[in-house]
Amino acid sequence: MIAKDLRSGVEQLGNMIAEASSIVPFTGAGISTECGIPDFRSPGGLWTRNRPIPFDEFVASQDARDESWRRRFAMEPTFAAAKPGRGHRALASLYRAGKVPGIITQNIDNLHQASGFKATDVIELHGNTTYARCIGCSKDYELSWVKRQFDQSGSAPDCADCGDPVKTATISFGQAMPEDAMLRATELTKTCDLFLAIGSSLVVWPAAGFPMMAKNSGARLVIINKEPTDQDDIADLVIRHDIGDTLGPFVGN
Incomplete structure (x- = not known):
């Protein structure tokens, strides 16, 4: 389902977050663009x-x-x-609240750690x-x-x-993916009940396989990205609005 507007998207997302016991965010470059990267x-x-x-x-x-x-x-x-943006801070708030056991990221900028995640709970695929x-x-x-x-x-x-x-x-093109990170990401993905794909074009594999894996394992899937992705049709909710505006209401919750 594609949110008809930002307000309804945030409301639906809030309901899903409230109902979830284990949320796994998966972040791409889009979450860091408001930080100047x-x-x-x-x-x-x-x-x-x-x-x-x-x-x-x-x-x-x-x-x-x-x-x-x-x-x-x-x-x-x-x-x-670069400093953590609203998206980073919102996810860190959910982490501190015990909703997020760990975060999977394609990003290389260290901003999730700077926002409050323990380094051991940031799974850096790249x-x-x-x-x-x-x-x-x-x-x-x-x-x-x-x-x-x-x-x-x-x-x-x-x-x-x-x-x-x-x-x-x-991790450069042609370089082997980090085995430990892939294993940990797979474990988190298969055991969560809400998976948030945020700011990723979902075209770089094997990382792009995690949202589909979460869905196939029974989790609800939310995709937050300004542009359409190839996996929008399997998502429970698609929000095509600015990431900071979408996640900003959850900062500090």
Whole structure:
């Protein structure tokens, strides 16, 4: 059912939240756009300006690694200035109220943690761009360390321990999905009674399979996204309005 207007959508959503005992939010880039972080696919999005660098290209080419880090450093002021928006704060309110056992996100911006979620309760399917990790031994690095090495040598650094390349702790195209995160997301999805897909175009697989999985496991499915998605027809409620306006009434509840 597509909400006829924002007011009725918020009212229906509120009723579903009140009736639910276990709510699992699943968030995409749309929840962070009001925080100043651009999405990837929309006109003017990151991928319309720069072609994504696949994982195998990153591994094989020093030039690709250098370009990848130049792009990340160029985005640092944007990520550093971003604060949780109304959507993040509303979900954190439901988390504090005991309604949300954990959150599944495609986002890499760390804003759910900043809004009040414990890091262990944020399941990051596509990783996190606020720190770096060796692709070999998995040693973590602060971005400041990477920047110092880059500025000193003029090229992307390798791991100080094993010598393999260091990249942001994100999942690139062609890189294996994090097994533990996928398992935890599957468990949460199959055991919730209300699944909220928020700000995701639902076109990136396997992540896009979770709303359908929740529905097939007996949960009610709500999709909140400005644009239509391929899964709208299976949702119990579709709200095509601004995410901050939709979730704002639930901040602090």
